[in-house]
Amino acid sequence: MRVLGVDPGLTRCGVGVVDGTPGSPLTLVHVGVIRTPAEEELALRLVGIERGIEDVLDRFRPEAVAVERVFAQHNVSTVMGTAQAAGIALLCAARRGLPVALHTPSEAKAAITGSGRADKAQVTMMVTRLLRLKEAPRPADAADALALAICHVWRGGAVSRLAAAQQLYRRGGR
């Protein structure tokens, strides 16, 4: 199963693609960060995020997309842009009929470190180890996106199949 994880943001949107199945070793397919300039108009930044996500979907053809769930309580100054970047990722995935899932940061951390309150260094260390990389993934920002993708591989098979079935059912019903 190939999963794209997205750590949404306007200035830096982390993207990580991982191959794996629960109980088998994981493989890193791609890691990167989509950046949009802070001085650019919001609408153009959203177009930049869409292009970046579409490019990753085109090149790596994931079967599912996992996006970090954004909470209204956190970082009030940036939360709207983060929510909008997350919305674009969901839109791009759903437009292609890909199943999507939202995982909280705590869920992703707990899945790969055993603790929902693990710090960034611990998450990066476990991502590096689980993907059997010689050094920490670069850019460092994107470790969270890989953590989401790994979380989804491990939690996700059943959820994704369910979501896909629901989508097919809904389409058939219309």
Next chain:
Amino acid sequence: MRVLGVDPGLTRCGVGVVDGTPGSPLTLVHVGVIRTPAEEELALRLVGIERGIEDVLDRFRPEAVAVERVFAQHNVSTVMGTAQAAGIALLCAARRGLPVALHTPSEAKAAITGSGRADKAQVTMMVTRLLRLKEAPRPADAADALALAICHVWRGGAVSRLAAAQQLYRRGGR
């Protein structure tokens, strides 16, 4: 100048298209609401919003798009979805190279009623009067979208031309 106003929301996204120039009578071109079912998965609802906005852009070809600015402080339970719907509207407009503007609810109310704290009935009454309609626009939810479009016509010409020039400049520079 033809302006699309968007009052963003996932359950009801108001859209209103108005023709006008500052100092001349305004004309209603279109008013409607894009609805997505609350029980549907978020990603699919965002696809529904995108389709609805694209449909309005295709049919009525506005020259500018005005979207209500969403604040993190308001309605915490629905604000993320509202921000994401607003993001989709901005994305659709910018993808076509249309200038976009964000106006606050207070700015729209003040532009058409003279008071930033006008209530819904007052906004609806002024929208009805300014567009010289025989009765209040239906659906009622969409009066706010029309108010945004009117606000943009009156405030907006200069802003839009500036934004368009900036977009052209930015594209040329890349």
